[in-house]
Amino acid sequence: MRRLSLASAVATSLFGAVALVSAALAQEDPLPSWNDGATKEAIIKFVETVTDESNPDYVPPAERIATFDNDGTLWVEQPMYVQLAFALDEVRRMAPDHPEWKEKEPFKSVLAGDLEGIAASGKKGLAEIMGATHAGMSNAEFTRTASDWITTAKNPKTGRLNTEDIYQPMLEVIDYLRANEFDVYIVSGGGIEFMRPWTETTYGIPPENVVGSSAKMKYELTDDGPVLMREAEIAFVDDGPGKPVGIQSHIGKRPIAAFGNSDGDYQMLEWTTKGPGRTLGMIVHHDDAEREFAYDRDSHFGKLDKAMDAAPAEHWVLISMKDDWARVFPEQ
Amino acid sequence: MRRLSLASAVATSLFGAVALVSAALAQEDPLPSWNDGATKEAIIKFVETVTDESNPDYVPPAERIATFDNDGTLWVEQPMYVQLAFALDEVRRMAPDHPEWKEKEPFKSVLAGDLEGIAASGKKGLAEIMGATHAGMSNAEFTRTASDWITTAKNPKTGRLNTEDIYQPMLEVIDYLRANEFDVYIVSGGGIEFMRPWTETTYGIPPENVVGSSAKMKYELTDDGPVLMREAEIAFVDDGPGKPVGIQSHIGKRPIAAFGNSDGDYQMLEWTTKGPGRTLGMIVHHDDAEREFAYDRDSHFGKLDKAMDAAPAEHWVLISMKDDWARVFPEQ
Numbered sequence: 001m002r003r004l005s006l007a008s009a010v011a012t013s014l015f016g017a018v019a020l021v022s023a024a025l026a027q028e029d030p031l032p033s034w035n036d037g038a039t040k041e042a043i044i045k046f047v048e049t050v051t052d053e054s055n056p057d058y059v060p061p062a063e064r065i066a067t068f069d070n071d072g073t074l075w076v077e078q079p080m081y082v083q084l085a086f087a088l089d090e091v092r093r094m095a096p097d098h099p100e101w102k103e104k105e106p107f108k109s110v111l112a113g114d115l116e117g118i119a120a121s122g123k124k125g126l127a128e129i130m131g132a133t134h135a136g137m138s139n140a141e142f143t144r145t146a147s148d149w150i151t152t153a154k155n156p157k158t159g160r161l162n163t164e165d166i167y168q169p170m171l172e173v174i175d176y177l178r179a180n181e182f183d184v185y186i187v188s189g190g191g192i193e194f195m196r197p198w199t200e201t202t203y204g205i206p207p208e209n210v211v212g213s214s215a216k217m218k219y220e221l222t223d224d225g226p227v228l229m230r231e232a233e234i235a236f237v238d239d240g241p242g243k244p245v246g247i248q249s250h251i252g253k254r255p256i257a258a259f260g261n262s263d264g265d266y267q268m269l270e271w272t273t274k275g276p277g278r279t280l281g282m283i284v285h286h287d288d289a290e291r292e293f294a295y296d297r298d299s300h301f302g303k304l305d306k307a308m309d310a311a312p313a314e315h316w317v318l319i320s321m322k323d324d325w326a327r328v329f330p331e332q
Numbered sequence: 333m334r335r336l337s338l339a340s341a342v343a344t345s346l347f348g349a350v351a352l353v354s355a356a357l358a359q360e361d362p363l364p365s366w367n368d369g370a371t372k373e374a375i376i377k378f379v380e381t382v383t384d385e386s387n388p389d390y391v392p393p394a395e396r397i398a399t400f401d402n403d404g405t406l407w408v409e410q411p412m413y414v415q416l417a418f419a420l421d422e423v424r425r426m427a428p429d430h431p432e433w434k435e436k437e438p439f440k441s442v443l444a445g446d447l448e449g450i451a452a453s454g455k456k457g458l459a460e461i462m463g464a465t466h467a468g469m470s471n472a473e474f475t476r477t478a479s480d481w482i483t484t485a486k487n488p489k490t491g492r493l494n495t496e497d498i499y500q501p502m503l504e505v506i507d508y509l510r511a512n513e514f515d516v517y518i519v520s521g522g523g524i525e526f527m528r529p530w531t532e533t534t535y536g537i538p539p540e541n542v543v544g545s546s547a548k549m550k551y552e553l554t555d556d557g558p559v560l561m562r563e564a565e566i567a568f569v570d571d572g573p574g575k576p577v578g579i580q581s582h583i584g585k586r587p588i589a590a591f592g593n594s595d596g597d598y599q600m601l602e603w604t605t606k607g608p609g610r611t612l613g614m615i616v617h618h619d620d621a622e623r624e625f626a627y628d629r630d631s632h633f634g635k636l637d638k639a640m641d642a643a644p645a646e647h648w649v650l651i652s653m654k655d656d657w658a659r660v661f662p663e664q
Contacts, residue, residue, distance in 0.1 A: 062538065139580060183540075192581070192584070193584075196584045206394065206584075207583070207584030207585055208515075208540075208582070208583050208584055208585065210584065214581060217577045217580065217581075218573070218577070219573035219574075219576045219577055219599055219603070221602070225606045226576065226599070226602055226603050226606055228576060228577060228580055241550070241551040242551075244551045244558065244560060245549045245550070245551055245560060248471060248549065248560055249524070249546060249549075250540070250582060251539070251540050252524070252525075252528045252538075252539030252540055252542065253539055253540065267551055267558070270553070270558055271551070271558050274557045274558055
């Protein structure tokens with residue numbers, strides 16, 4: 001019997017070790033950069049509920065769609081949208097081929113670094129800047145240009161690379177959702193082709209899961225083979241009421257979780273949280289001047305006004321960057 | 333020693349059985365409804381090449397994108413496109429609410445079953461039929477209507493349900509590609525929202541992998557909650573030169589394999605096969621009047637003319653329905 005009981009003891013202790021490891025894994029904090037509290041609890045409770053087959057609010061994996069705004073939700077959007085910084089840099093890069101820009105607004109203001117002058121040129125001026133920098137080339141060429149630019153582009157205030165100026169707590173939410181068989185999409189007012197070159201390496205989100213604004217493209221056969229030419233006409237604006245349309249067009253399913261930070265995300269949050277079953281709508285509130293920026297109702301970029309007013313009645317959870325996040329940025 | 337050699341014999345024969353089963357599985361024909369020959373060989377050789385890590389033409393799984401046209405490539409498009417049959421049925425269903433249609437073309441011809449009268453109304457007439465049946469309702473309502481219709485809709489010539497009027501050999505190609513970690517998309521001139529309700533149950537292709545033509549949609553908040561209203565304006569035509577644009581918009585990657593059957597697939601085939609590395613372009617040629625239909629250059633639906641002429645020089649493989657397919661439709 002001695003050998004049997006030895007074997008039995010070994011088996012028992014092995015089983016015990018396995019059980020302990022399992023329990024440790026099960027209890028490992030999926031959101032370590034979030035402070036404990038109601039906000040973190042809301043995320044975990046939601047995920048546990050919709051993935052629990054015995055719960056009436058269970059959602060099968062194929063219907064677990066989560067959408068994230070990008071500017072101000074996943075990465076820093078102050079002191080200006082990254083894509084605008086790209087457009088201004090492109091004007092500077094292209095200027096030698098356009099001597100006429102020295103005397104022509106809005107290019108003159110861009111080259112002089114006169115932000116007020118750019119602002120004074122209004123929507124028309126901005127459209128001209130976008131037309132000059134985002135159209136008139138093949139999409140492959142635009143992708144190469146954006147890819148090159150993003151490898152060295154830094155935020156002038158934080159000094160970090162834009163692709164490192166991202167919110168660690170939101171990366172954890174993306175990973176947590178994906179670990180729970182969610183299909184995670186970016187749904188941004190930014191340009192779809194501006195984002196695609198770097199979303200996979202930065203957030204783990206592949207090109208086919210990126211929804212954004214787009215320029216009209218035209219298929220052409222050139223001597224060097226076929227190209228998709230970018231035209232100076234907007235095909236789709238994926239912002240505000242455009243976001244639910246972009247979501248339907250690209251995904252064909254209604255999200256059950258949506259994350260935003262501005263009024264441009266209002267309709268995406270509404271479309272998501274007024275859907276059937278259990279849903280989650282969250283808004284990143286930039287209230288941390290010390291570690292990032294503090295802005296909402298009066299900001300030029302990422303204005304948060306109506307969505308903040310509506311949040312309590314709509315049960316949208318405000319994420320306080322200051323109180324809910326133990327850390328803001330990933331370790332370098 | 334006797335017991336040891338018995339154990340050894342058992343182990344050897346077990347190992348032998350496992351090896352035999354493995355070999356059988358490895359050699360199981362992935363395309364049983366295809367006759368042996370150059371066409372079947374082209375598919376298998378392509379898949380084996382791009383999935384072989386030691387081959388210079390190896391393609392990592394994330395870049396294995398395959399696109400399939402729908403009408404005439406995956407399901408029967410004669411005697412008319414299924415979506416057109418749906419539109420005509422919808423006119424009949426809605427007619428009691430539109431007494432004026434009895435005297436108004438093209439509706440008068442639809443209600444009289446006068447196909448020539450419908451044809452005589454031209455593009456303008458077709459646009460009116462599509463406007464009346466595909467717009468002016470929420471997308472959810474349209475989806476319900478299309479879902480209900482497709483459950484009983486039959487091909488007037490074959491007598492089969494449209495969702496059973498599908499090509500078994502092409503289903504096998506889809507399954508074979510997916511088993512080899514391809515991401516498979518439908519890229520059709522048909523309406524994206526008309527297809528999405530049934531592509532997953534019919535072909536195993538989920539809504540997010542369907543690219544098609546689309547109506548403009550407008551987000552509205554009604555007393556019953558938010559809706560996406562379908563407007564009587566075309567947002568995107570996913571046909572001909574529109575297909576590469578639709579592919580880029582939805583997938584953001586260039587396919588390495590494309591399957592079509594008509595001139596509407598010309599640019600998709602070109603965009604795919606003029607890409608870098610090893611690619612595959614195939615065209616289903618309807619040359620089987622006995623088991624399906626025989627048509628190409630002169631057909632109203634699925635006209636195959638320029639793409640057939642270009643096929644040899646472009647190395648696009650023509651699939652002869654008559655010679656290459658051992659069976660055409662799935663077993664009932």
